[in-house]
Amino acid sequence: MTARSAPPDQMRLPLQSDLPDGATGFVVSDSNRVAFEAVQDWPNLIGGTMAICGPEGSGKSRLGQIWAERVGATAVHGAEAALVDPLEIEGRPVLLDDAMQADDETLFHLINLAQAPGGALLLVDRPPPSAWEVRLPDLRSRLNAVRTAPVEAPDDAVLAAMLESRFAERGIRPAKDVIPYLLRRIDRSSAAAAAVVERLDALHRPVTRTLAREALEGGAESGELFE
Template sequence: MTARPTAPDQMRLPLQRDLPEGAEGFVVSDCNRAAVEALEDWPNLIGGVMAICGPAGCGKSRLAQIWAERVGAVALHGAEAALIDPLEIEGRPVLLDRAKDIDDETLFHLINLAQAPGGALLMVARSAPSSWTVALPDLRSRLDAVISVPMEAPDDAVLAAMLDARFAERGIRPQKDVIPYLLRRIDRSAAAAAAVVETLDALHKPVTRALAREVVDDGHETSDLFD
Protein backbone atom coordinates (compact mmCIF):
# COMPACT_ATOMS: atom_id res chain seq x y z
CA MET A 1 0.00 0.00 0.00
CA THR A 2 1.24 3.48 -0.72
CA ALA A 3 2.28 5.80 2.09
CA ARG A 4 0.14 8.82 2.87
CA PRO A 5 1.87 11.92 1.56
CA THR A 6 2.72 14.90 3.74
CA ALA A 7 2.72 17.50 1.01
CA PRO A 8 1.44 20.99 1.87
CA ASP A 9 -1.58 20.59 -0.38
CA GLN A 10 -2.82 17.49 1.44
CA MET A 11 -6.48 17.82 2.46
CA ARG A 12 -6.83 19.09 6.02
CA LEU A 13 -9.94 18.15 7.98
CA PRO A 14 -11.44 20.64 10.43
CA LEU A 15 -11.73 18.28 13.39
CA GLN A 16 -13.70 19.73 16.30
CA ARG A 17 -11.49 20.01 19.39
CA ASP A 18 -13.97 20.91 22.12
CA LEU A 19 -16.49 18.09 21.96
CA PRO A 20 -16.72 15.68 24.91
CA GLU A 21 -14.72 12.52 25.32
CA GLY A 22 -15.81 9.93 22.76
CA ALA A 23 -16.36 12.54 20.05
CA GLU A 24 -12.95 12.20 18.42
CA GLY A 25 -13.16 12.48 14.68
CA PHE A 26 -16.57 14.14 14.55
CA VAL A 27 -16.28 16.93 12.03
CA VAL A 28 -18.34 20.07 12.50
CA SER A 29 -19.26 21.73 9.24
CA ASP A 30 -22.10 23.69 7.67
CA CYS A 31 -24.18 20.54 7.22
CA ASN A 32 -24.39 19.80 10.94
CA ARG A 33 -23.33 22.96 12.80
CA ALA A 34 -26.86 24.01 13.78
CA ALA A 35 -27.49 20.66 15.49
CA VAL A 36 -24.09 20.68 17.21
CA GLU A 37 -24.67 24.16 18.58
CA ALA A 38 -28.23 23.35 19.67
CA LEU A 39 -26.98 20.44 21.78
CA GLU A 40 -23.95 22.17 23.30
CA ASP A 41 -25.74 23.36 26.46
CA TRP A 42 -28.97 21.37 26.23
CA PRO A 43 -30.69 20.26 28.42
CA ASN A 44 -28.77 22.18 31.10
CA LEU A 45 -31.07 25.19 31.00
CA ILE A 46 -34.48 24.32 29.60
CA GLY A 47 -34.84 20.54 29.38
CA GLY A 48 -38.00 19.47 27.59
CA VAL A 49 -37.97 17.87 24.14
CA MET A 50 -35.81 18.42 21.08
CA ALA A 51 -35.39 16.56 17.79
CA ILE A 52 -32.54 16.37 15.32
CA CYS A 53 -33.59 15.32 11.85
CA GLY A 54 -31.87 14.51 8.60
CA PRO A 55 -31.32 11.96 5.84
CA ALA A 56 -29.82 8.52 6.36
CA GLY A 57 -26.07 8.59 6.84
CA CYS A 58 -25.81 12.26 7.80
CA GLY A 59 -24.35 11.52 11.24
CA LYS A 60 -27.38 12.40 13.38
CA SER A 61 -27.23 9.18 15.43
CA ARG A 62 -23.50 9.68 16.01
CA LEU A 63 -24.05 13.23 17.22
CA ALA A 64 -26.90 12.08 19.46
CA GLN A 65 -24.68 9.39 20.98
CA ILE A 66 -22.05 12.01 21.77
CA TRP A 67 -24.73 14.07 23.49
CA ALA A 68 -25.97 11.02 25.44
CA GLU A 69 -22.46 10.26 26.68
CA ARG A 70 -21.98 13.87 27.79
CA VAL A 71 -25.20 14.14 29.79
CA GLY A 72 -25.51 10.50 30.90
CA ALA A 73 -28.74 9.93 28.99
CA VAL A 74 -30.61 6.65 28.80
CA ALA A 75 -30.37 5.48 25.17
CA LEU A 76 -33.46 3.91 23.62
CA HIS A 77 -33.93 2.68 20.06
CA GLY A 78 -37.24 2.72 18.27
CA ALA A 79 -39.92 0.27 19.34
CA GLU A 80 -37.81 -1.12 22.20
CA ALA A 81 -38.68 2.03 24.15
CA ALA A 82 -42.05 0.43 24.93
CA LEU A 83 -40.24 -2.09 27.14
CA ILE A 84 -38.63 0.46 29.45
CA ASP A 85 -39.84 0.93 33.02
CA PRO A 86 -40.83 4.61 33.39
CA LEU A 87 -39.33 4.64 36.88
CA GLU A 88 -35.92 4.00 35.33
CA ILE A 89 -35.99 7.17 33.26
CA GLU A 90 -38.05 9.62 35.29
CA GLY A 91 -35.97 12.71 36.02
CA ARG A 92 -33.24 11.67 33.56
CA PRO A 93 -32.36 12.76 30.03
CA VAL A 94 -33.34 10.22 27.37
CA LEU A 95 -32.10 9.65 23.83
CA LEU A 96 -34.69 8.11 21.52
CA ASP A 97 -33.15 7.08 18.20
CA ARG A 98 -35.45 5.97 15.37
CA ALA A 99 -38.10 7.94 17.20
CA LYS A 100 -40.69 7.60 14.45
CA ASP A 101 -40.80 3.81 14.97
CA ILE A 102 -42.32 4.09 18.43
CA ASP A 103 -46.02 3.65 19.21
CA ASP A 104 -48.13 6.71 20.04
CA GLU A 105 -48.80 5.88 23.67
CA THR A 106 -45.17 5.23 24.57
CA LEU A 107 -44.03 8.39 22.81
CA PHE A 108 -46.70 10.39 24.61
CA HIS A 109 -45.45 9.11 27.98
CA LEU A 110 -41.81 9.82 27.12
CA ILE A 111 -42.63 13.40 26.18
CA ASN A 112 -44.54 13.87 29.44
CA LEU A 113 -41.66 12.41 31.46
CA ALA A 114 -39.29 14.87 29.80
CA GLN A 115 -41.12 17.72 31.53
CA ALA A 116 -40.15 16.46 34.99
CA PRO A 117 -37.22 18.14 36.80
CA GLY A 118 -33.99 16.72 35.41
CA GLY A 119 -35.76 15.18 32.45
CA ALA A 120 -35.20 15.75 28.74
CA LEU A 121 -35.93 13.86 25.54
CA LEU A 122 -33.77 14.02 22.43
CA MET A 123 -35.47 12.39 19.46
CA VAL A 124 -33.61 11.35 16.31
CA ALA A 125 -35.45 10.77 13.03
CA ARG A 126 -35.28 11.46 9.32
CA SER A 127 -38.20 13.89 9.38
CA ALA A 128 -39.41 16.51 11.85
CA PRO A 129 -41.96 15.34 14.46
CA SER A 130 -44.44 17.92 13.18
CA SER A 131 -44.73 15.86 9.96
CA TRP A 132 -45.43 12.51 11.65
CA THR A 133 -48.83 10.86 11.37
CA VAL A 134 -50.22 10.04 14.83
CA ALA A 135 -53.65 9.09 16.14
CA LEU A 136 -53.61 10.66 19.61
CA PRO A 137 -54.75 14.30 19.50
CA ASP A 138 -52.76 15.20 22.61
CA LEU A 139 -49.63 13.70 21.07
CA ARG A 140 -50.22 15.68 17.88
CA SER A 141 -50.12 18.96 19.77
CA ARG A 142 -46.97 17.97 21.63
CA LEU A 143 -45.14 16.94 18.47
CA ASP A 144 -46.10 20.19 16.79
CA ALA A 145 -44.40 22.04 19.65
CA VAL A 146 -41.11 20.12 19.50
CA ILE A 147 -38.02 22.14 18.56
CA SER A 148 -36.56 20.40 15.48
CA VAL A 149 -33.02 21.06 14.28
CA PRO A 150 -32.14 19.84 10.78
CA MET A 151 -28.98 18.11 9.64
CA GLU A 152 -28.07 17.83 5.98
CA ALA A 153 -26.27 15.17 3.95
CA PRO A 154 -22.51 15.23 4.59
CA ASP A 155 -20.67 18.02 2.80
CA ASP A 156 -17.13 17.60 1.48
CA ALA A 157 -15.46 18.12 4.86
CA VAL A 158 -17.63 15.59 6.66
CA LEU A 159 -17.65 12.97 3.90
CA ALA A 160 -13.88 13.27 3.55
CA ALA A 161 -13.53 12.64 7.28
CA MET A 162 -15.79 9.59 7.02
CA LEU A 163 -13.67 8.17 4.21
CA ASP A 164 -10.45 8.96 6.03
CA ALA A 165 -11.71 7.22 9.18
CA ARG A 166 -12.83 4.11 7.31
CA PHE A 167 -9.44 3.87 5.56
CA ALA A 168 -7.63 4.32 8.87
CA GLU A 169 -9.67 1.55 10.51
CA ARG A 170 -8.40 -0.85 7.86
CA GLY A 171 -4.83 0.42 7.96
CA ILE A 172 -5.08 1.77 4.40
CA ARG A 173 -3.15 4.83 3.29
CA PRO A 174 -4.64 5.91 -0.01
CA GLN A 175 -2.84 8.21 -2.39
CA LYS A 176 -3.68 11.85 -1.75
CA ASP A 177 -5.96 12.23 -4.76
CA VAL A 178 -8.20 9.25 -3.89
CA ILE A 179 -10.48 10.93 -1.35
CA PRO A 180 -11.07 14.08 -3.46
CA TYR A 181 -11.87 11.78 -6.39
CA LEU A 182 -14.38 9.75 -4.34
CA LEU A 183 -16.05 12.87 -2.97
CA ARG A 184 -17.34 13.70 -6.42
CA ARG A 185 -18.63 10.20 -7.18
CA ILE A 186 -20.18 8.43 -4.21
CA ASP A 187 -23.42 9.06 -2.40
CA ARG A 188 -23.14 11.46 0.52
CA SER A 189 -23.68 9.06 3.40
CA ALA A 190 -21.73 7.12 5.98
CA ALA A 191 -22.93 3.87 4.38
CA ALA A 192 -21.53 4.83 0.98
CA ALA A 193 -18.17 5.79 2.50
CA ALA A 194 -17.93 2.47 4.35
CA ALA A 195 -18.98 0.47 1.28
CA VAL A 196 -16.47 1.96 -1.12
CA VAL A 197 -13.60 1.54 1.36
CA GLU A 198 -14.62 -2.07 1.99
CA THR A 199 -14.63 -2.74 -1.75
CA LEU A 200 -11.23 -1.14 -2.25
CA ASP A 201 -9.79 -3.09 0.67
CA ALA A 202 -11.10 -6.37 -0.73
CA LEU A 203 -9.04 -5.89 -3.91
CA HIS A 204 -5.78 -6.12 -1.91
CA LYS A 205 -4.03 -3.53 -4.06
CA PRO A 206 -2.46 -0.11 -3.39
CA VAL A 207 -5.33 2.37 -3.19
CA THR A 208 -4.72 4.73 -6.07
CA ARG A 209 -7.03 6.97 -8.06
CA ALA A 210 -6.92 4.42 -10.87
CA LEU A 211 -8.18 1.72 -8.51
CA ALA A 212 -10.88 4.04 -7.18
CA ARG A 213 -11.97 4.74 -10.75
CA GLU A 214 -12.13 1.02 -11.43
CA VAL A 215 -14.37 0.48 -8.40
CA VAL A 216 -16.68 3.43 -9.04
CA ASP A 217 -16.89 3.47 -12.82
CA ASP A 218 -16.69 -0.23 -13.65
CA GLY A 219 -19.57 -1.23 -11.36
CA HIS A 220 -18.54 -3.31 -8.35
CA GLU A 221 -21.04 -4.83 -5.98
CA THR A 222 -21.44 -1.58 -4.05
CA SER A 223 -22.40 0.38 -7.16
CA ASP A 224 -25.91 1.04 -5.86
CA LEU A 225 -24.35 3.42 -3.34
CA PHE A 226 -22.70 5.54 -5.99
CA ASP A 227 -24.15 8.49 -7.87
Protein backbone atom coordinates in the same frame (compact mmCIF):
# COMPACT_ATOMS: atom_id res chain seq x y z
CA MET B 1 -48.47 1.13 17.18
CA THR B 2 -47.47 3.59 14.50
CA ALA B 3 -44.57 2.35 12.35
CA ARG B 4 -41.89 4.55 10.81
CA SER B 5 -37.87 4.88 9.73
CA ALA B 6 -34.08 4.14 10.60
CA PRO B 7 -30.45 5.41 11.58
CA PRO B 8 -26.35 5.44 10.83
CA ASP B 9 -22.71 7.03 11.71
CA GLN B 10 -19.74 9.47 11.19
CA MET B 11 -16.01 10.47 11.94
CA ARG B 12 -12.70 12.46 11.95
CA LEU B 13 -11.08 15.74 10.79
CA PRO B 14 -9.73 18.42 13.15
CA LEU B 15 -12.11 21.21 12.12
CA GLN B 16 -13.42 21.90 15.62
CA SER B 17 -11.26 21.81 18.73
CA ASP B 18 -13.80 22.62 21.47
CA LEU B 19 -15.76 19.38 21.24
CA PRO B 20 -17.36 17.94 24.39
CA ASP B 21 -16.18 14.71 26.01
CA GLY B 22 -17.06 11.70 23.87
CA ALA B 23 -17.10 13.69 20.62
CA THR B 24 -13.60 12.78 19.48
CA GLY B 25 -13.74 12.05 15.78
CA PHE B 26 -16.97 13.96 15.12
CA VAL B 27 -16.54 16.56 12.39
CA VAL B 28 -18.43 19.81 12.86
CA SER B 29 -19.09 21.57 9.56
CA ASP B 30 -21.80 23.61 7.86
CA SER B 31 -23.84 20.44 7.30
CA ASN B 32 -24.31 19.71 11.01
CA ARG B 33 -23.31 22.83 12.92
CA VAL B 34 -26.88 23.91 13.74
CA ALA B 35 -27.70 20.58 15.36
CA PHE B 36 -24.33 20.30 17.09
CA GLU B 37 -24.66 23.73 18.68
CA ALA B 38 -28.29 23.09 19.62
CA VAL B 39 -27.43 20.07 21.80
CA GLN B 40 -24.03 21.24 23.03
CA ASP B 41 -25.39 22.88 26.20
CA TRP B 42 -28.86 21.31 26.28
CA PRO B 43 -30.57 20.32 28.59
CA ASN B 44 -28.55 22.30 31.14
CA LEU B 45 -31.09 25.11 31.37
CA ILE B 46 -34.43 24.03 29.96
CA GLY B 47 -34.87 20.28 29.55
CA GLY B 48 -38.01 19.26 27.70
CA THR B 49 -37.89 17.66 24.24
CA MET B 50 -35.68 18.34 21.23
CA ALA B 51 -35.30 16.52 17.90
CA ILE B 52 -32.43 16.00 15.46
CA CYS B 53 -33.58 15.20 11.94
CA GLY B 54 -31.82 14.61 8.63
CA PRO B 55 -31.15 12.15 5.81
CA GLU B 56 -29.75 8.66 6.23
CA GLY B 57 -26.00 8.59 6.73
CA SER B 58 -25.75 12.22 7.82
CA GLY B 59 -24.31 11.56 11.29
CA LYS B 60 -27.40 12.47 13.32
CA SER B 61 -27.33 9.21 15.30
CA ARG B 62 -23.67 9.76 16.17
CA LEU B 63 -24.49 13.25 17.38
CA GLY B 64 -27.26 11.80 19.53
CA GLN B 65 -24.81 9.29 20.99
CA ILE B 66 -22.36 12.07 21.83
CA TRP B 67 -25.11 13.94 23.64
CA ALA B 68 -26.17 10.80 25.53
CA GLU B 69 -22.59 10.14 26.65
CA ARG B 70 -22.17 13.72 27.81
CA VAL B 71 -25.35 13.94 29.89
CA GLY B 72 -25.57 10.28 30.96
CA ALA B 73 -28.82 9.69 29.09
CA THR B 74 -30.63 6.39 28.82
CA ALA B 75 -30.35 5.40 25.14
CA VAL B 76 -33.34 3.62 23.60
CA HIS B 77 -33.97 2.55 20.01
CA GLY B 78 -37.33 2.70 18.25
CA ALA B 79 -40.07 0.35 19.43
CA GLU B 80 -37.86 -0.80 22.35
CA ALA B 81 -38.99 2.35 24.13
CA ALA B 82 -42.27 0.62 25.02
CA LEU B 83 -40.31 -1.85 27.18
CA VAL B 84 -38.67 0.79 29.37
CA ASP B 85 -39.98 1.15 32.92
CA PRO B 86 -41.05 4.83 33.31
CA LEU B 87 -39.86 4.79 36.93
CA GLU B 88 -36.31 4.08 35.72
CA ILE B 89 -36.15 7.12 33.44
CA GLU B 90 -38.23 9.67 35.33
CA GLY B 91 -36.12 12.70 36.14
CA ARG B 92 -33.27 11.81 33.79
CA PRO B 93 -32.42 12.46 30.12
CA VAL B 94 -33.39 9.95 27.42
CA LEU B 95 -32.14 9.48 23.85
CA LEU B 96 -34.70 7.90 21.51
CA ASP B 97 -33.14 7.03 18.14
CA ASP B 98 -35.28 5.82 15.25
CA ALA B 99 -37.97 7.63 17.19
CA MET B 100 -40.81 7.21 14.66
CA GLN B 101 -40.84 3.47 15.37
CA ALA B 102 -42.06 4.10 18.92
CA ASP B 103 -45.84 3.78 19.37
CA ASP B 104 -47.98 6.84 20.03
CA GLU B 105 -48.65 6.19 23.70
CA THR B 106 -44.98 5.59 24.47
CA LEU B 107 -43.94 8.79 22.70
CA PHE B 108 -46.64 10.72 24.54
CA HIS B 109 -45.46 9.45 27.94
CA LEU B 110 -41.78 10.08 27.14
CA ILE B 111 -42.51 13.68 26.14
CA ASN B 112 -44.46 14.18 29.38
CA LEU B 113 -41.66 12.64 31.46
CA ALA B 114 -39.18 15.03 29.84
CA GLN B 115 -40.96 17.91 31.56
CA ALA B 116 -40.02 16.60 35.03
CA PRO B 117 -37.04 18.19 36.85
CA GLY B 118 -33.86 16.60 35.48
CA GLY B 119 -35.70 15.14 32.51
CA ALA B 120 -34.99 15.66 28.81
CA LEU B 121 -35.84 13.76 25.63
CA LEU B 122 -33.76 13.86 22.44
CA LEU B 123 -35.58 12.37 19.44
CA VAL B 124 -33.59 11.28 16.38
CA ASP B 125 -35.05 10.32 13.00
CA ARG B 126 -35.10 11.40 9.35
CA PRO B 127 -38.23 13.61 9.13
CA PRO B 128 -38.96 16.29 11.75
CA PRO B 129 -41.56 15.36 14.40
CA SER B 130 -44.09 17.70 12.79
CA ALA B 131 -44.16 15.33 9.78
CA TRP B 132 -44.66 12.07 11.73
CA GLU B 133 -47.94 10.21 11.30
CA VAL B 134 -49.63 9.84 14.68
CA ARG B 135 -53.20 9.18 15.81
CA LEU B 136 -53.32 10.77 19.27
CA PRO B 137 -54.39 14.44 18.97
CA ASP B 138 -52.51 15.39 22.15
CA LEU B 139 -49.34 13.79 20.77
CA ARG B 140 -49.78 15.63 17.47
CA SER B 141 -49.80 19.00 19.23
CA ARG B 142 -46.76 18.08 21.33
CA LEU B 143 -44.75 16.91 18.31
CA ASN B 144 -45.63 20.08 16.42
CA ALA B 145 -44.14 22.08 19.27
CA VAL B 146 -40.85 20.15 19.50
CA ARG B 147 -37.75 22.22 18.85
CA THR B 148 -36.03 20.66 15.84
CA ALA B 149 -32.38 20.89 14.76
CA PRO B 150 -31.66 19.76 11.18
CA VAL B 151 -28.62 17.81 9.97
CA GLU B 152 -27.97 17.97 6.24
CA ALA B 153 -26.34 15.40 3.97
CA PRO B 154 -22.57 15.31 4.60
CA ASP B 155 -20.64 18.10 2.93
CA ASP B 156 -17.08 17.63 1.63
CA ALA B 157 -15.47 18.04 5.05
CA VAL B 158 -17.68 15.43 6.72
CA LEU B 159 -17.65 12.98 3.81
CA ALA B 160 -13.86 13.23 3.56
CA ALA B 161 -13.62 12.46 7.27
CA MET B 162 -15.89 9.45 6.86
CA LEU B 163 -13.67 8.13 4.07
CA GLU B 164 -10.49 8.78 6.07
CA SER B 165 -11.92 6.90 9.03
CA ARG B 166 -13.02 3.93 6.93
CA PHE B 167 -9.60 3.70 5.30
CA ALA B 168 -7.87 3.95 8.70
CA GLU B 169 -10.05 1.16 10.14
CA ARG B 170 -8.70 -1.14 7.45
CA GLY B 171 -5.10 0.08 7.66
CA ILE B 172 -5.25 1.56 4.15
CA ARG B 173 -3.25 4.65 3.15
CA PRO B 174 -4.79 5.90 -0.12
CA ALA B 175 -2.91 8.14 -2.56
CA LYS B 176 -3.49 11.85 -1.89
CA ASP B 177 -5.80 12.34 -4.86
CA VAL B 178 -8.11 9.40 -4.03
CA ILE B 179 -10.39 11.06 -1.46
CA PRO B 180 -10.92 14.26 -3.53
CA TYR B 181 -11.72 11.99 -6.49
CA LEU B 182 -14.24 9.95 -4.49
CA LEU B 183 -15.91 13.04 -3.00
CA ARG B 184 -17.18 14.03 -6.44
CA ARG B 185 -18.49 10.59 -7.31
CA ILE B 186 -20.13 8.77 -4.38
CA ASP B 187 -23.44 9.34 -2.64
CA ARG B 188 -23.15 11.70 0.29
CA SER B 189 -23.67 9.22 3.13
CA SER B 190 -21.71 7.09 5.58
CA ALA B 191 -23.06 3.97 3.85
CA ALA B 192 -21.57 5.04 0.51
CA ALA B 193 -18.21 5.82 2.14
CA ALA B 194 -18.13 2.41 3.81
CA ALA B 195 -19.16 0.63 0.60
CA VAL B 196 -16.49 2.17 -1.61
CA VAL B 197 -13.71 1.57 0.93
CA GLU B 198 -14.81 -2.04 1.35
CA ARG B 199 -14.73 -2.50 -2.42
CA LEU B 200 -11.25 -0.94 -2.67
CA ASP B 201 -9.97 -3.13 0.16
CA ALA B 202 -11.30 -6.24 -1.59
CA LEU B 203 -9.18 -5.47 -4.66
CA HIS B 204 -5.97 -6.04 -2.61
CA ARG B 205 -3.91 -3.44 -4.47
CA PRO B 206 -2.44 -0.02 -3.58
CA VAL B 207 -5.31 2.45 -3.46
CA THR B 208 -4.70 4.89 -6.28
CA ARG B 209 -7.04 7.06 -8.32
CA THR B 210 -6.97 4.43 -11.07
CA LEU B 211 -8.07 1.75 -8.62
CA ALA B 212 -10.75 4.09 -7.27
CA ARG B 213 -12.16 4.51 -10.77
CA GLU B 214 -12.16 0.75 -11.22
CA ALA B 215 -13.97 0.28 -7.89
CA LEU B 216 -16.60 2.87 -8.74
CA GLU B 217 -17.28 1.33 -12.13
CA GLY B 218 -17.66 -2.09 -10.53
CA GLY B 219 -19.84 -0.72 -7.76
CA ALA B 220 -22.12 1.06 -10.22
CA GLU B 221 -22.61 -2.18 -12.13
CA SER B 222 -23.61 -4.00 -8.94
CA GLY B 223 -26.00 -1.24 -7.85
CA GLU B 224 -23.98 0.09 -4.91
CA LEU B 225 -24.21 3.66 -3.67
CA PHE B 226 -22.09 5.29 -6.32
CA GLU B 227 -23.15 8.01 -8.75
